[in-house]
Amino acid sequence: MQNRIITLDEFIIHRQKEHPVATGELTGLLRDIGVAAKIVNREVNKAGLLNILGAVGSENLHGDTVQKLDLYANEKLIECLRNSGECAGIASEENEEFIPIPSVAGKDSKYVVVMDPLDGSSNIDVNVSVGTIFGIYRRISDPNKVVTKEDFLQKGTDLVAAGYVLYGTSTILVYTTGKGVNGFTLDPTIGEFCLSHQNIQIPKRGNFYSVNQGYYLKFDVEMRRYIDHCSDENYGLRYIGSMVSDIHRILFQGGIFLYPNTRKYPHGKLRLLYECNPLGFIVEQAGGKAISCYLERILEIEPKDLHQRVTVALGSPEMVDEMKAFVEKYSTIPG
């Protein structure tokens, strides 16, 4: 642990200096996301006082009930990114279509952002941790023109940066630019994210598995066998129902997170672009693994649709390998 405080801003500027050709745009974008996270954090913390808990009543395009705070987080993040000047477009889990952003002060940005503004929304109105997830891609379309869908439909291996903010007992921002994973805890007394977890390394194995075991009977046989194995091995079951929180624990204590296909969600529930790719990138950067329940590496899946769902198993490398062995042994799907 360093003996002087290093803020998120200092850290990302320092990292930029390590790349002599860097223009500072990514640095600016990460800093703007940090600012947006502080604003969302403020609202999450006082949600109970402001009557923005509970559902608006409408359903989002996936059929989930939209919570007021989801809308707020979505709006705030979009607003910050729109004013940033470093972002050419946004694809958000809360919006059916991507949002092109006009250039600010005549400057054409080369980055686009994918995000889940407030993941784990069913936990909001009972004061349980929720999180923001983001990923940053370099746009592939002509930078002088409006962004296209292809700018967002890039594989996870093309991510330039990814991160999450966990609004928990303390608020922590964890991000990677492909050179390790670092965590910054918000010090509310100075209003700054301060480096608290340097070069995070996921344990090779852990004592926990994280899955919605209530759906056990709806999982395929190989997944049921693997879950039985976890139970036989006396792994503890930990499932918050907020992917950011579940992954955060696994990042530090080791373990495996699973969201397989069910009858309700034949392709899995979680979104490739907004949830699985950014968190998969972070987990891999910390030394872990992220695969689908059909054993494809998450980051190599070719996205076809902005809101594409995917099955997922991610976490400690040895546990993901173990799950893979169960799929290979028991799967009835040829191949």
Ligand code: AHM
């Ligand atoms: P959300 O986009 O409505 O917030 O749903 C995503 C969340 C994840 O954070 C979590 O892992 C999962 O949904 C929980 O789903 P389930 O309640 O089906 O177990």
